[in-house]
Amino acid sequence: MFLPAFTSFRLPLFFMILLLLWFCPSRSALGQSGRYGSVSGTVIDAQTKQPLGFATVFIAQTTYGTNSAENGTFKLTSLPAGSHELVVSFLGYETLSHKFTLQAGQQLTFRFEVMPKANALQEVVVRPDTNWRYNYGVFLKHFIGQSANAAQTEIINADVLYFHFDPQERVLTAEAAKPLIIESKALGYRLHFVLEEFKADFKNGQIFHAGHPRFEELKPRGKAQQKRWAAARLKAYHGSMMHFTRALYHNTLEAEGFNVRRLQRLPNPSRPPEEEIQAGLKRARSQMGNQMVITPSSNGNEDSLTYWMRMSRVDKTVAFLHKDPIPYDQMVVLEPTGDRHRLQFLDYLNVVYTKEKEELNYINQSAFAKRRTPTYQTSLLTLLEPYTFIEPNGMILNPYSHVVEGYWAFEKLAEMLPLDYAPQAVE
Numbered sequence: 306m307f308l309p310a311f312t313s314f315r316l317p318l319f320f321m322i323l324l325l326l327w328f329c330p331s332r333s334a335l336g337q338s339g340r341y342g343s344v345s346g347t348v349i350d351a352q353t354k355q356p357l358g359f360a361t362v363f364i365a366q367t368t369y370g371t372n373s374a375e376n377g378t379f380k381l382t383s384l385p386a387g388s389h390e391l392v393v394s395f396l397g398y399e400t401l402s403h404k405f406t407l408q409a410g411q412q413l414t415f416r417f418e419v420m421p422k423a424n425a426l427q428e429v430v431v432r433p434d435t436n437w438r439y440n441y442g443v444f445l446k447h448f449i450g451q452s453a454n455a456a457q458t459e460i461i462n463a464d465v466l467y468f469h470f471d472p473q474e475r476v477l478t479a480e481a482a483k484p485l486i487i488e489s490k491a492l493g494y495r496l497h498f499v500l501e502e503f504k505a506d507f508k509n510g511q512i513f514h515a516g517h518p519r520f521e522e523l524k525p526r527g528k529a530q531q532k533r534w535a536a537a538r539l540k541a542y543h544g545s546m547m548h549f550t551r552a553l554y555h556n557t558l559e560a561e562g563f564n565v566r567r568l569q570r571l572p573n574p575s576r577p578p579e580e581e582i583q584a585g586l587k588r589a590r591s592q593m594g595n596q597m598v599i600t601p602s603s604n605g606n607e608d609s610l611t612y613w614m615r616m617s618r619v620d621k622t623v624a625f626l627h628k629d630p631i632p633y634d635q636m637v638v639l640e641p642t643g644d645r646h647r648l649q650f651l652d653y654l655n656v657v658y659t660k661e662k663e664e665l666n667y668i669n670q671s672a673f674a675k676r677r678t679p680t681y682q683t684s685l686l687t688l689l690e691p692y693t694f695i696e697p698n699g700m701i702l703n704p705y706s707h708v709v710e711g712y713w714a715f716e717k718l719a720e721m722l723p724l725d726y727a728p729q730a731v732e
Contacts, residue, residue: 342407345380346415348373348393357419360395361484361497363519365402367725370497370519385725386411392517393417394499396483400517440468444479447505447512449487450717451666454541457491458719479503488523489719492541493534495521496718520723535729541720542728544658544682546713547699554646554695556633562660565636567627568653568685576619585613626655637695648701649692658682658712667715684713698724 348360356377363370364384373379381391386409393401398419407413434440441463449455460466465482481500488495502515525531542548544562552561577585589610631650638647663679686709693706701707 340386340409341383342386342409342411342413343380343382344384344391344405344407344413344415345378346417347377348379348395348417348419349377350398351418351420354418357395357398360393360398360419361519362391362393363497363517365390365392365517366520366721367723368520368522369725370521391415392499392519393419394484394517395419397422400499400501402517434468436470437468440470440477440479441466443477443505444468444503448479448503448514448718450715450719451670452664452716452719453666454489454491454537455717455719458487458489461486461488475507477505477507487718491534491537491719492722493523493525493530493538494723495523496721497521498718518718518721538722538726539728539730540661541716542722542726544661544712545716545720545722546684546686546709547722547726549656549658549699550695550701551697551699553637553648554697554699556637558633559630562658564657564659565631566629566655566657567631567651568655569625569627570622570653571625573620573623576621577616579621582613582617585609586617589613638692646695647692648695649688652687654686656684656686656713658684663712664715667712670715682712684709684711686713700724 346362348357348362349355350357356373356375358373358375358377360373360377360379361370362373362379362381364381369381369384371379371381384407386407388404388406391403391405393403398421401417401419403415403417405413405415444466445455445460449458449460462483462485465485467480467482468477469479470477479500480503485498485500486495487498497519499517500515501517502513504511504513506512523534525534548561549558549563552558552563558565576582589608589612592609631654636648636650636654638649639645640647659681661682663682665679668674668677668679686707688707690703690706694702696702
């Protein structure tokens, strides 16, 4: 039932902010055939100028990668034309990333000088972490996820992780001494993940990940497993943010199954101002020792402290969902040059994927959540900047420019696909 222009809409109590640096900025036209080039170069120590053999060199969040030879040289061939981010990683050295644009048929050559880490030559003493197992469980929940695919995803070298929890700020951080090796038995990938930062801010309900993943396809035991992986990848792709952004770029949202409407969050008229609530709580607590105070608004059935505590739990905002889908030109603006698509919109995009319903694990995230029947996957997208750019491969150019809530926040690393993934029907 709708109001004249829009209707109210309640979001789940749980949400997660994702600012994912592993969705690395890339303007590559991955998946386009007939337009390729190559990249070669040398990796050396920035101080000694000696070559670094066996350094890892890869295009971020793709299956394109290699290791440098003993003399520090490397070559990546058959790269799609477009802009990419190349990452160089070597144990004991700072990770280096370099953005470049590759033209069709072009062969680019680079010389990368990587710096040793400041503490690489110092003796590092790690104190025993009695809470490591618990912190690791929290890390898995917010990094790998809680989906069915997450249950089949394993960090092979978890012992390289170190955690620190600040009880006053309620912030958990994680570091990795080496790249994480993560195997997804559900999707058939091995990820080499260079973790730059992990921060779980429980006070503000925010999770931040920063890093560079390299994808490597696992070898299937046979055609049956290869078929299962193909089906699982296609399922992970459908309704994902990558799928949505590709459809948005090509203006095929409805055909792809996406319903997008504007959502607004406005101050809740049923909640008193915060200053009034805090003053009421302070006043009620100071009077508790003298007498029970009955507020007029509680109809004589509620003492003052209980009333103000109830008011403090009332939602600060009310969400209003507009009835009609957002016109395409109110979400995407083509740059005058014609080669860039700018994403800009008001308030929030309420995105419903109508071809797939929620996973049960999503509904059951909280033990206190009311049980309900799965419905269509619903996510929220909002911008932290006036606008950002989207790419044909399905990526939002600036990973710091946006926040997601709802189903997309539930889908974490266990659902991630490489940028060069191309959906294909499974027979």
